[in-house]
Amino acid sequence: MNQPITAADKTYIALRDDIVEGRIEAGSKLSETELSTKFAVSRAVIREAINRLESCHIVERKANVGARVVALSPQGLIELYQVRESLEGMAARLAATNMTDEEIADLGALLQSHFDEVKGGESYYQEAGDVDFHYRIILGSKNKHLISMLFDGIYHLVRMYRVQLGMAGPRVTTAYDEHKHIVQAILNRDAELAEMLMRRHILYSKNSIEHKLS
Amino acid sequence: MNQPITAADKTYIALRDDIVEGRIEAGSKLSETELSTKFAVSRAVIREAINRLESCHIVERKANVGARVVALSPQGLIELYQVRESLEGMAARLAATNMTDEEIADLGALLQSHFDEVKGGESYYQEAGDVDFHYRIILGSKNKHLISMLFDGIYHLVRMYRVQLGMAGPRVTTAYDEHKHIVQAILNRDAELAEMLMRRHILYSKNSIEHKLS
DNA sequence: ACTTGCTATATTGTCGACAACTTGGTGTTA
DNA sequence: TAACACCAAGTTGTCGACAATATAGCAAGT
Numbered sequence: 001m002n003q004p005i006t007a008a009d010k011t012y013i014a015l016r017d018d019i020v021e022g023r024i025e026a027g028s029k030l031s032e033t034e035l036s037t038k039f040a041v042s043r044a045v046i047r048e049a050i051n052r053l054e055s056c057h058i059v060e061r062k063a064n065v066g067a068r069v070v071a072l073s074p075q076g077l078i079e080l081y082q083v084r085e086s087l088e089g090m091a092a093r094l095a096a097t098n099m100t101d102e103e104i105a106d107l108g109a110l111l112q113s114h115f116d117e118v119k120g121g122e123s124y125y126q127e128a129g130d131v132d133f134h135y136r137i138i139l140g141s142k143n144k145h146l147i148s149m150l151f152d153g154i155y156h157l158v159r160m161y162r163v164q165l166g167m168a169g170p171r172v173t174t175a176y177d178e179h180k181h182i183v184q185a186i187l188n189r190d191a192e193l194a195e196m197l198m199r200r201h202i203l204y205s206k207n208s209i210e211h212k213l214s
Numbered sequence: 215m216n217q218p219i220t221a222a223d224k225t226y227i228a229l230r231d232d233i234v235e236g237r238i239e240a241g242s243k244l245s246e247t248e249l250s251t252k253f254a255v256s257r258a259v260i261r262e263a264i265n266r267l268e269s270c271h272i273v274e275r276k277a278n279v280g281a282r283v284v285a286l287s288p289q290g291l292i293e294l295y296q297v298r299e300s301l302e303g304m305a306a307r308l309a310a311t312n313m314t315d316e317e318i319a320d321l322g323a324l325l326q327s328h329f330d331e332v333k334g335g336e337s338y339y340q341e342a343g344d345v346d347f348h349y350r351i352i353l354g355s356k357n358k359h360l361i362s363m364l365f366d367g368i369y370h371l372v373r374m375y376r377v378q379l380g381m382a383g384p385r386v387t388t389a390y391d392e393h394k395h396i397v398q399a400i401l402n403r404d405a406e407l408a409e410m411l412m413r414r415h416i417l418y419s420k421n422s423i424e425h426k427l428s
Numbered sequence: 429a430c431t432t433g434c435t436a437t438a439t440t441g442t443c444g445a446c447a448a449c450t451t452g453g454t455g456t457t458a
Numbered sequence: 459t460a461a462c463a464c465c466a467a468g469t470t471g472t473c474g475a476c477a478a479t480a481t482a483g484c485a486a487g488t
Contacts, residue, residue, distance in 0.1 A: 005277040006441065032470070042443045043470090044258065048265065055269035057359065063219040064449050064470060076358075083359045086304035090296060144290075145271065145297045149363065220471060246440070256473045257440090278440060278479050 011039050012049040019058055019069055020160040027071040030059060056153050058160070070157075074213055077161050080154065081206035085199050087150055088134065092182060092198035095140035096191040104187055107136050111183055114176060131155075133179055137186075137198070165213065178204070225253050226263040233272055233283055234374040241285040244273060270367050272374070284371075288427055291375050294368065295420040299413050301364055302348065306396060306412035309354035310405040318401055321350050325397055328390060345369075347393055351400075351412070379427065392418070 004010045015035070018024045030050060036043045050067050053059040061067045070076070099107075114129045138150050178201040185194040218224045229249070232238045244264060250257045264281050267273040275281045284290070313321075328343045352364050392415040399408040 001277075008441080009277070033468090044442060044444095047262075047470090048441095051262065051265050052269075055266075057362070063215075063223070065451095066470065079357045079359055082304060082308065082357055083301075083363070086300045086360075087297075090300035094296065143293045143296055145293055145368070146300075148271070149297070149367075153363075154359070222471080247438090258472060258474095261440090262471095279481095280440065 007041050008045045008048040011041055011045050012052045014039065015046075015049050016053060016056075016058065016156060019053070020156055020163060022160075022164045024069060026069050026160075026164065028069050030067040030069065032066075056156055058156060072161060072164060074210070077165075077209065077213075078206065080157055080161070081202060081209075084150075084154060084158070085202045085206070087146060087154070088138065088202055089195045089199040091138045091141040091143070091146050091150070092186070093141075093191045093195035094143055094146070095137045096186045096189055096194040098142040099140035099186060103136070103140055104183070107133075107140075107183055107186070110136065111176075111179055114179070130175060130179075137182070140186075165209075175201070175205070221255050222259045222262040225255055225259050226266045228253065229260075229263050230267060230270075230272065230370060233267070234370055234377060236378045238283060240283050240374075240378060242283050244281040244283065246280070270370055272370060286375060286378060288424070291379075291423065291427075292420065294371055294375070295416060295423075298364075298368060298372070299416045299420070301360060301368070302352065302416055303409045303413040305352045305355040305357070305360050305364070306400070307355075307405045307409035308357055308360070309351045310400045310403055310408040312356040313354035313400060317350070317354055318397070321347075321354075321397055321400070324350065325390075325393055328393070344389060344393075351396070354400075379423075389415070389419070 001009060004013055015024075019026075024030075032043050032046050032050070035046045039046065050059060050061065054061050054067065057070065059067045059069050110129075110133065114133070117129065135151075138147055141147065178197065182194060182197045182201065185197055215223060218227055229238075233240075238244075246257050246260050246264070249260045253260065264273060264275065268275050268281065271284065273281045273283050324343075324347065328347070331343065349365075352361055355361065392411065396408060396411045396415065399411055
């Protein structure tokens, strides 16, 4: 589903964005009839969209009762980052052996462009840049399950926390250094180290966020 | 969805079992109309069931074309076990800090009962016993995402590989020792070690299966 | 013979209506 | 007043029909 084909695809994306960006507030109930009029599609389409949102753990459904948007909590964020640490650590490990030399070179180039931005003090682009960095490594793992779990599953939730609890970096410059070391480890084809560094990177990121919440 | 409520629930489970147990063969196409007559429900119900199967990566769907059961391959099995290693390793780590003393005691009792079975040479029950062991540790992690990813997502696929490529143990007695050491680490609240041992345990298991396939 | 374009057919996607269920409220009874 | 049964309104679950799309086969042209 790289680009949406069916009405259900488009509705799923639109609804997901509404939730992630906070236009539909966390914890609120999703009425099928209401949404079907809002998006001008039949309830069947809304139902399919909600089912997909349930697979990403963005909504929770109970039979014969309905669907609610998940509630955000510090505990939930911690659990999310535990899973991220685990999966992205493995992704980095696999990337160290499975990425082609060319892909690694591209990754290095991306890092260089980030360095230029950081030097110029553009912390906004760093946000998207960080995401892009992680994307490439996850894709570099060449592991279908890993890729889909992170992209289709966890990343939307991470983004939801980011947007709604309002966390645009900083940690920009230090994150850059961590990225650099990870790329170096991948370049050296050191799977063990790449995993370790990625896990640390995400752990630090979690700690930084936790600190900001308290 | 501990026990099925709606027709979609039941159909999902029935269809899933048919696929996992091999009564519907891997790689084959799923016709909605055909299945709706077979299970005596409407196409809407079949559609929901297929959507759920897609979330567990048991079937793949293409818009306007249809759904196919995934094809099993050695490569696919390896990727699956890489994810398992990552997630269950984290589960063991978290279980070491989050399980209650009582839960750990129960786990020890389970292990003891396995020991008796192994001594008696009942390798059949060991199969279910192994699953049960892993279940408890995953639950012990108390991490919602981890739990649902493994139970709702990966375990059905693992079972599908087990059944269709016909792997009833052995590795029974050695696996028992590994389980014992993991429980010991959890008992000592040694998260680091528990993760390491669980990852090794799954890695060995993967190697054993790979060896059998070649 | 090979390609191109069309048609026929079958399959999936979408819709509106009906059935089953949950929930909150009302009235009755001890 | 408390407890229970029941009813009514609204929501979700399920169904059958129709619309849109893909695929295979055939026909025509080069």
